Amino acid sequence: MSDISTTSNRQLAIANTRASVPVEKRSTSVTMRKAKEAIFVFPEKPLSVLQRRLFNACVYFAQRSPELQSWVVQLSQLEPIIGYNDSSNRRYIMGELISLMKAHVIWDATVNPLDRRLSASTLLADVTHLVDQRAYEFSFSPKLREVLLNPEIWQRIDLAISQRFRSMGTAPLYEWCKRYERTGLTSRWAWEDFRHAVVGIVEEGSIYQQYKFFKSKILKRAIAEVNDLSDIDVTLREYKNGRVVEQIQFEVRRKNGARPAPEKEPEQPNSVPSVTALLEDVLRIGVTPHRAAQIINEHAPEDIRAALNHTALRDAATNKEPLNNRASFFICSLEKGYARQVSLTPGVATTGPSAPLLTDASLRESFIRSRDPLAEASFLAMALDEQANVLHDYNTSATHEQLRYNPAKNSKLAKTAFIRYLNIRLWGEPSDADIYAFHFPKAVA
Template identity: 25%
Template sequence: MRKKPASSESDGQPARPQDYPLRKPVNTLAIVPKSEKITVTARKIYNVMLHYAQRQGVGKDRYQVRLADIATGIDFNSNNTELIKQYFRQMATTGVEWQSPTIGEGARWSVSALIAHADLIQREGELILEWSYAPNIKQELLDPQRFAKMSLQVQASLNTMASLVLYEICCRYADNPGGLTARQPWAWWRPVLTGAPDSPTSAYQEYKIFNRDVLKKAIKKVNEVSDLEIELVEHRTGRAIQDLQFRVRRKTPMIAPSEKSIEPVDLKTIGAAIKAGIPQERAEKHLLKYGAKAMDEALRIMGERTSRSNMEPVRSPDKYLATLLQSGQFGEQKAPAAAPRKVFDTKAERLKLIEHYMALKRAELNDMFQEMPDADQRQWIGRFEAEGLPTSEVVRKAFRTKGIASPIVRPAFLKFLGNSVWEEGWEKPSDSDLVDVAIQLKEEAGPARKR
């Protein structure tokens, strides 16, 4: 009789998620990477692996499950395993500090990799994943005394690291009487929500940018797809933001639990992008920014273009895909926004507003740069000289003489800094942006007229 492949369940019967909720230990909710960044896909796969390991029990030294039960969308019976191997390498080599978001809640502080080892084993025509956990964290991972219950179905809908981590943390506090997460300095939340080691050169060193690009987007996503309603609570000292926490409540009615078994992480889109010649890291970034639907549609168009023998080959698949995605014609069709109130009647007036908008952005970048430590400033200037200094001899001579203090060098440096730390399109204001600038100018002009 043919031997059955490794099963995810001890009795061979799949259990419903509500019977076996993922119990995420509090010490794993706010892990801080110490070296490399942890990607959102790796964290999702890790959660699925943890769910299976909890079902199999703390008594085992090694855990096994069919690779197809961990991730789907790729034919793992072929040699196409490099994609999934990258995630296991990330888990096995990235050191993290394990900590609870609530001070003093975890039994101890620990540091280790996410998993101790991973093996892919070919068995009777199927690939089996085997893995283990470090001894210092295994007991807490698999038989936690304090944990957050969460849905892997909701996890599948969260497409950024910040939204996934925020959801996990808020699950811990959703049923608390006060409905508030722990209060922590806002800088504490930075590496926790981004999944990246904290760096003084990060754009998120400035709270305004961190709030705009990380917090607001994560809160919006969690509120859209989960059974939680999250609200940011800021604590100030004077005018400066010092600490953050989140108010959490469950929506009424709660989202009904799914009857499906554990959902594997879908790697179809990333796998298709890699097959089309897109580097894995870039594929993940596109997926986070534009979503799976937009990427699938853009990849289909690119595939049709590539298959045409009467056209020049696509020389840079990544740039071609990025251009398609930036066109905005793929993915969910958003309802047209209401036309902003027009505040300029001529092209000259519009150009004047754009000029003022850019002056404000340059001032913002300059303030960001001035707040950096001297060592970080020198690092950015070095990067600018190596990567962004214009080829014009006039500009280069000015840089050699006065550095970035030169009036003709400074704008180029600030543009380089903006391109490095902000999202694409930061220097292309929308009509709404120009309306805001016009209103600001009118408000500033009002008191001046009165005087």
């Protein structure tokens, strides 16, 4: 139960551990990192516009002081964040905070898509109105606190934009579509699931049992508000079985027409082969799968390729004894750096580093590598059931145990191979025109 009294035993017990969140500066950007688990929750009863704003504000203030177990927020700090200006009825805010303690929601607690888990909790665990201090104190349940303060997958939400929404369906639609801003297209959902996220559990006999009423009274208004008041435009797609709509999906575009660029990865030489091809070559000379995986993870691709070439040259030499163990010679060459001391073109002295050859293979590899960050972003933006299906398809097709990918384990080798698989699965093999336009844009223009 909530404790509104300022002299509660609980207050005295935590007096030494709680602290007010930092005072908000006017120039500070009011954005929060909202965990994916909290973006599309399924409430038992519909959440009001103010309830959603309050929950976001609580997460925002908590993230600014994540070391605390509970947080004290001044009313003067809270009201500008939630866009509430009715100073004559401030007890209403307390009532809405208490209602968040009673708001039972289901959220996806899955970290590994192969191990689906759903958790149920209230949005707030405890609320106290500090009347004399004109402040509120709140806390989250331990499990939800960990997810909210240390999200593994999250979307940055601008609370100033959220203040503009008036329809109860707009905030969940906006936050959901914002997750797919990079890919331009959300995953498909059964329309009933989206209805549940907006209006809660629908009782029998409700008009929202029928899609046409849910669309006309909730969905259309939410789409209009997002398009008019936010930084993105969304377009509804419907998927029917005959004449019955079963699934919905949204196209997402930024208002300026451009999507945010994916985070850049460190540039690599164009001649570096893919990790899968490297692994195949290392295994082919007799290295065990476990040792091959270690080599791929611990050494630079160009060093591995140089050691492979050095081993091939030594094995083909006619003026020396044949190699008894090519795998051991390769590992020794790699670890002791023998390959770096050998010119790959016998009889030709090198005076300096030579530019990589622009072969068709290297141009293709460089183009495909440029899509890898976007492929990873697309995977993270998928619904969890879609992620599980993609992972199952990939792991079924993986040619070696070391290439099978489990997101719960930190395997650079398997992750790199999986992202490359996803890259080709999403966009297919590039055409010559695509590669040419990527490498020589001025010539195309």
